[in-house]
Amino acid sequence: MxxxxxxxxxxxxxxxxxxxxxxxxxxxxxxxxxxxxxxxxxxxxxxxxxxxxxxxxxxxxxxxxxxxxxxxxxxxxxxxxxxxxxxxxxxxxxxxxxxxxxxxxxxxxxxxxxxxxxxxxxxxxxxxxxxxxxxxxxxxxxxxxxxxxxxxxxxxxxxxxxxxxxxxxxxxxxxxxxxxxxxxxxxxxxxxxxxxxxxxxxxxxxxxxxxxxxxxxxxxxxxxxxxxxxxxxxxxxxxxxRGAEILAEVAGFSMTSDAADIVMPSQAGAQRAIAGALRDARLAPEEVGYVNAHGTGTAANDKTECAAVAHAFGHHADRLMISSTKSMHGHVIGGTGAIELLACIMALRDGVIAPTIGYEEPDPECALDVVPNVARERKVTAALSNAFAFGGLNAVLALRAA
Amino acid sequence: MAENPSIRDRVIAIIAEQAVLERDQVGPEMSLTELGIDSLGLVESIFAFEEEFDISVPFNANEPSESDFDISSVAAIIGAVEKLVAEKEAA
The missing domain is CATH 3.40.47.10 (Thiolase/Chalcone synthase)
Structure with a gap:
């Protein structure tokens, strides 16, 4: 391959x-x-x-x-x-x-x-x-x-x-x-x-x-x-x-289907997609420093996504940074994952983690490091980008620093 | 509610249809969960209230308890619809 x-x-x-x-x-x-x-x-x-x-x-x-x-x-x-x-x-x-x-x-x-x-x-x-x-x-x-x-x-x-x-x-x-x-x-x-x-x-x-x-x-x-x-x-x-500059490596991809509900997300489906992307990229959970969340800002998505990330990463979830840039550019629906991949490339290339802005009150159901409001400088060697669609169709990409 | 039985009956008819129950099986103290109405059923019911009474229902599924529209029970929903209809008629 x-x-x-x-x-x-x-x-x-x-x-x-x-x-x-x-x-x-x-x-x-x-x-x-x-x-x-x-x-x-x-x-x-x-x-x-x-x-x-x-x-x-x-x-x-x-x-x-x-x-x-x-x-x-x-x-x-x-x-x-x-x-x-x-x-x-x-x-x-x-x-x-x-x-x-x-x-x-x-x-x-x-x-x-x-x-x-x-x-x-x-x-x-x-x-x-x-x-x-x-x-x-x-x-x-x-x-x-x-x-x-x-x-x-x-x-x-x-x-x-x-x-x-x-x-x-x-x-x-x-x-x-x-x-x-x-x-x-x-x-x-x-x-x-x-x-x-x-x-x-x-x-x-x-x-x-x-x-x-x-x-x-x-x-x-x-x-x-x-x-x-x-x-x-x-x-x-x-x-x-040809001596091209490589921005990042696409290392893995996984897609799963919830087969459950036309609008409500499922933790199991999201979790399987995250774990699948790690496996496909041959990444140990500990190697991932940043996850660009689907993070839509709805009650249902954010708590389900946090539970899925927490379970897929196990104890490493507490050391992981996860942010939703939708807080800044909005939910670009069918184009959103592509715009959000830029945040992953920035993390891997520049060591800058894009924040989740508009963050005001901690939610015990979203108890991960969501990089609230202010960007952070941190060296990251692998990152994931989540997308979980209406209809229960999940797609997660894994990237490595070039 | 007694002075306005028609609104009550029409709301119950909508809820009964959504729950796939007979109207007399829908009790005022029942919650939507007890009636087996899920989040999609709720949103569809709200649309039906708006169409039936030509009102605009303030409801955000992300923060149901913050909304002015009380959905905690069938009686609460009837009261909330009656209030919106009265406001519309007063306007």
Whole structure:
């Protein structure tokens, strides 16, 4: 089996429009969550989110591209460009045939659906733009990435709600490790901060109206964000041979299913995924210094996740740092695991542990070191990234310092 | 409650349907747990109250005890719905 290197990273999210800005914000414990700004927001009861600010698509794309790119695709293209440029890979010629794209998104072109439903149902129009379907389809972003960089190998999109990008990156890892591809552009994106997107979530009554406070006893729900995280996962020997800078090693991956409830999380399912990722990476629990939590800030997730981590790590759980960066960038649904992987890379490369901000009151049911409010400097050689989706689909990645 | 039996009956009908029980099996002192209504059933019931009475129910599943809407028993729910309907009519 081959080893897998991360040789490029890109992002856009509420904390910044690139990786350095995002990591600086995580280091400072800055909050990217604020009042939502879009049409009809006054008809919502939830009016906060981690919105990408100052986004001007025309700065990055031409008119024809904009007519084909939903916001989730725009975010993906920007993040992919950063990742590919950092990797220094050239996909022209034979290399492109050995490379592909595996991305996660839960909703795909939600804004395109929302705008066009509005136009035919509310405004009574009888025609929509001819590109509605190629714009809203979940694989649009993966396809445009493959087209932009001539990646002609395996490409597809994974939709497993809040675990989409972890599943996507896990499959990319397995594909490179098995020799099925030399490099895969992977990660995920989401852009559902619009009236219809939030209205649907409101009904579940799991959203906070004021802040995302993971693990805090007074937490009162999740806050949505938007954005993308994209990486280049590359065959380790290939990366070494061309002298590429390796950001971290993807060492293991595990996925499990609760087979229990469509919304409530299960400790057993999460625990099996965490233990499975350790086993797959051949990591002893004691080697792991940091876990990027799923940490949604709901009553149910955070206590279940803490119990799962505590049981999977045994006595080492008390020495482990675990934080939820959703407190800063919001829950980016199908793209969240990709943005959160940046916190793991920062821990491994820079020795900086991103904090859980908004932490106000200890919860005895979340009695782990959640790195409250302030980032910490600590050398870490291995890290995990958790994602546990609605529908009981769990995906955990294990990373090692390069 | 006596002065407003229709709200009471309509709330009980919604709860009974959610619990898959006959209306006379739903007692005022019973809790949702006793009726076998889980978190999804609760959220669906609240949606049904909002639709039935054209009201907006303040309820966050993350902190049920902090919400203004008391769900501790069938009688409490009836009282909470009556209050919201009265507030709507006064507005």
């Amino acid at each position: 081959r080893r897998v290197a991360i040789t490029g990273a890109g992002t856009i999210n509420a904390l910044g429009h690139d990786v350095p800005t995002t990591l600086a914000a995580m280091r400072e414990g800055r909050c990217g969550i604020g009042p939502l700004e879009f049409r009809d927001v006054e008809r919502l009861s939830v009016r906060i989110g981690g919105q990408v600010r100052g986004w001007d698509a025309e700065q990055h794309f031409n008119r024809q591209e904009i007519s084909l790119y939903d916001r989730f695709t725009q975010f993906t293209m920007l993040a992919a460009k950063q990742a590919v440029e950092q990797s220094g890979l050239d996909f022209r010629g034979k290399m492109g045939f050995d490379c592909g794209v595996i991305l996660g998104t839960a909703g795909g072109g939600v804004m395109t659906s929302d705008e066009n439903y509005r136009s035919v149902y509310e405004e009574g129009k009888n025609r929509v733009h001819p590109f509605v379907v190629p714009k809203l389809m979940n694989n649009a972003a993966a396809s445009h990435v493959s087209m932009e960089w001539s990646l002609r190998g395996p490409s597809f999109t994974v939709a497993t709600a809040c675990a989409s990008s972890n599943h996507a990156m896990g499959l990319a890892f397995q594909m490179v490790r098995s020799g099925g591809a030399r490099a895969i552009i992977t990660g995920g994106s989401e852009a559902m901060l619009c009236f219809g997107g939030i209205k649907a979530w409101e009904g579940l009554r799991v959203m906070s109206k004021d802040a995302c406070r993971p693990f805090s006893a007074n937490r009162n729900g999740m806050v949505q964000g938007e954005g993308a995280g994209v990486f280049v996962f590359e065959d380790w020997d290939h990366a070494r041979a």
